[in-house]
Amino acid sequence: MNRAIGVIDSGVGGLTVVHELMRQLPKEQLIYLGDTARCPYGPRTKEEVKKYTWEMVDFLLTKDIKMLVIACNTATAFTLHDLKEKLNIPVIGVIQPGARAAIKFTRNNQVGIIGTEGTVNSSAYTHALKNIKTDIHVTALACPLFVPMVEKGILSGGQALKVVNESLQPLKYDREMDTLILGCTHYPLLKDTIQEVMGKHVTIISSSEETARETSTILDVHQLLNKEELSPVHQFYTTGDLEIFIEISKSIFKEAHFQMLTIKNANISHNQVS
Amino acid sequence: MNRAIGVIDSGVGGLTVVHELMRQLPKEQLIYLGDTARCPYGPRTKEEVKKYTWEMVDFLLTKDIKMLVIACNTATAFTLHDLKEKLNIPVIGVIQPGARAAIKFTRNNQVGIIGTEGTVNSSAYTHALKNIKTDIHVTALACPLFVPMVEKGILSGGQALKVVNESLQPLKYDREMDTLILGCTHYPLLKDTIQEVMGKHVTIISSSEETARETSTILDVHQLLNKEELSPVHQFYTTGDLEIFIEISKSIFKEAHFQMLTIKNANISHNQVS
Known part of the structure; x- marks a missing residue:
C-alpha cells in the first residue's frame, strides 16, 4: 500500500515546493492543502497559526499520509517543533x-x-x-x-x-x-x-528545492520511498475559491504536470472560516 | 551528554567527508575509523567487505555513537541496507x-x-x-x-x-x-x-559535501543535534601505520583543523588483520 506525502501551506506559495517534489520524487503521490481562505498567516497571532495548522494536519491525517511537509514559513516557525513531537510520522518545514x-x-x-x-x-x-x-x-x-x-x-x-x-x-x-x-x-x-x-x-x-531534496532524504532514511513505478495523481485541496486556485495552479505547473492534479474544496474546520 | 557521530572508511578517502562534517556541523564531535591496514576494499569479496565493515561498526558502537556515516562507496554498496536494518541509530552512506x-x-x-x-x-x-x-x-x-x-x-x-x-x-x-x-x-x-x-x-x-549536508538533516529530524557551544576534539583511529595516517591527515586538514584531532591505533578485530 503506497501512502502519500502531505503538504500544507497557508495558500498557494507552497505549490513551488510541490513542483519540486514532483520533479525530484516523481513516483510519490502528494496531497496538498492550501488554507487560501485564511491566507496570509503572516499577520496572525501564534495561537491562530497553530490552531489553523493543526486543523490542516488533522485533515491530512485522515488521508493516511506517510510524511508531512510544512510548506509555509510562518507555520514552520510556529508549529514545527510541536508537530515533530506529537506526530508519529516524519515532519519537515521549509x-x-x-x-x-x-x-x-x-x-x-x-x-x-x-x-x-x-x-x-x-x-x-x-x-x-x-x-x-x-x-x-x-x-x-x-x-x-x-x-x-x-x-x-x-x-x-x-x-x-x-x-x-x-x-x-x-x-x-x-x-x-x-x-x-x-x-x-x-x-x-x-x-x-x-x-x-x-x-x-x-x-x-x-x-522549495531544498525542502524537496530533504524530503527525499527523510523518506529514504525511514524506508518510506515508493518503490513501484507509478504515475501518481495528486490531490489538491483549498479552503478558498476553487476557480482562483485552479487558475494559479495552471500558471505554476506546466500542462503535463497540471494533468496529474485533482483539485477539490476542503472543509477542514468545525469553526467558521474567518 | 553529547554523543559523537561515527564515521568509517576503508582508509583515508573518508577524511574528505570528515572535513565537510567539521565545516557544516562544527559543534559535533566525530569519531573516525579508517581500516587502512586492509585498504582498498574495492577488489575484496562482498563477504569480506561485510565482515570488515561490521568489525569497524562494532568498534564504534563501544564509543556510544549517535549516528553512523559510511564514508566508503564499496562499504555503502555492500552493507548499507544491512546496517540500517540492524542498528538502532541512523545510518547514512555516501x-x-x-x-x-x-x-x-x-x-x-x-x-x-x-x-x-x-x-x-x-x-x-x-x-x-x-x-x-x-x-x-x-x-x-x-x-x-x-x-x-x-x-x-x-x-x-x-x-x-x-x-x-x-x-x-x-x-x-x-x-x-x-x-x-x-x-x-x-x-x-x-x-x-x-x-x-x-x-x-x-x-x-x-x-562528501552532500553526505555531510544529509547528516545534518538526519540529526535534526531525529532531534540529535548538539545544542551546546563546544570546540570538539575529534578522535581518529586507523588499523594501519600511525605515522602515514598522520601525514595524510595533515595534508587534508588545515593546521587549525588538525589541532582538533587525536589520532590513535585501533585494534578492531580478534582476527589477524591481513
Whole structure:
C-alpha cells in the first residue's frame, strides 16, 4: 500500500515546493492543502497559526499520509517543533533545509536571507543558521513587494527586474555575501530575476528545492520511498475559491504536470472560516 | 551528554567527508575509523567487505555513537541496507546523498558519474538514481588513475590537469550532460581541476559535501543535534601505520583543523588483520 506525502501551506506559495517534489520524487503521490481562505498567516497571532495548522494536519491525517511537509514559513516557525513531537510520522518545514543548504554552499560564512516582513522579523532563519554554525554572519532583508507581484503573475521582464533591483539594493553592495536564501515559497518564481540582479558570484538557495531534496532524504532514511513505478495523481485541496486556485495552479505547473492534479474544496474546520 | 557521530572508511578517502562534517556541523564531535591496514576494499569479496565493515561498526558502537556515516562507496554498496536494518541509530552512506543532489541539480536528466572501477561496475549510483527517478540518463566512467594520484598528493597543477583531462575525454564531448557526480571520496580533492576540465556548464556534485549536508538533516529530524557551544576534539583511529595516517591527515586538514584531532591505533578485530 503506497501512502502519500502531505503538504500544507497557508495558500498557494507552497505549490513551488510541490513542483519540486514532483520533479525530484516523481513516483510519490502528494496531497496538498492550501488554507487560501485564511491566507496570509503572516499577520496572525501564534495561537491562530497553530490552531489553523493543526486543523490542516488533522485533515491530512485522515488521508493516511506517510510524511508531512510544512510548506509555509510562518507555520514552520510556529508549529514545527510541536508537530515533530506529537506526530508519529516524519515532519519537515521549509526553514531548516534552506539554512542547511546555505551552510553547505557558503565559502566565507556571509549569508543573506530575503523573505516577508513576518519571516524576517521572526529571525527564524538566523536562528536555524546559528543553531548549527555559530560564527555565520546573516544579513536579512524583507521584500514586501515580491509576493503581491508574484500573485499578479509578474515573474520576469522589465517591471519584475525594476522591483527586484530596487528591493535588493541594500544587499547588492554587500560584496562579501556569497549565498542568498529565498526565504519565502513565492520567491523561487522570481529566481532568475534575483540571480540577474545579484550577479553570478552569489549562490541563490531556493528553500522549495531544498525542502524537496530533504524530503527525499527523510523518506529514504525511514524506508518510506515508493518503490513501484507509478504515475501518481495528486490531490489538491483549498479552503478558498476553487476557480482562483485552479487558475494559479495552471500558471505554476506546466500542462503535463497540471494533468496529474485533482483539485477539490476542503472543509477542514468545525469553526467558521474567518 | 553529547554523543559523537561515527564515521568509517576503508582508509583515508573518508577524511574528505570528515572535513565537510567539521565545516557544516562544527559543534559535533566525530569519531573516525579508517581500516587502512586492509585498504582498498574495492577488489575484496562482498563477504569480506561485510565482515570488515561490521568489525569497524562494532568498534564504534563501544564509543556510544549517535549516528553512523559510511564514508566508503564499496562499504555503502555492500552493507548499507544491512546496517540500517540492524542498528538502532541512523545510518547514512555516501552514494544516496550524491544521487539525490544530482536529481536536484540536473535540468535535463543527463547525469554523469565518475568513480573507481569497482564503484562504476557495481552500478550503485545508477541504481540509486533510477530508484528515485526512472527516466534519468546516466553515463558512468571509471577513472582508475585518480586515487593513486591523490594519494601522492598531486591535486592541481600541470600533471593533475593532464591526467584529469585525458581521463575525462569520454565525458567532455557529451554536451548534454549538465551534472557530474564525484562518486569517490578521494575525488573532491580534485574538484577544481575537474571543474576546469568539464567547463562551467556542468554542476560538479561532491558526495562528501552532500553526505555531510544529509547528516545534518538526519540529526535534526531525529532531534540529535548538539545544542551546546563546544570546540570538539575529534578522535581518529586507523588499523594501519600511525605515522602515514598522520601525514595524510595533515595534508587534508588545515593546521587549525588538525589541532582538533587525536589520532590513535585501533585494534578492531580478534582476527589477524591481513
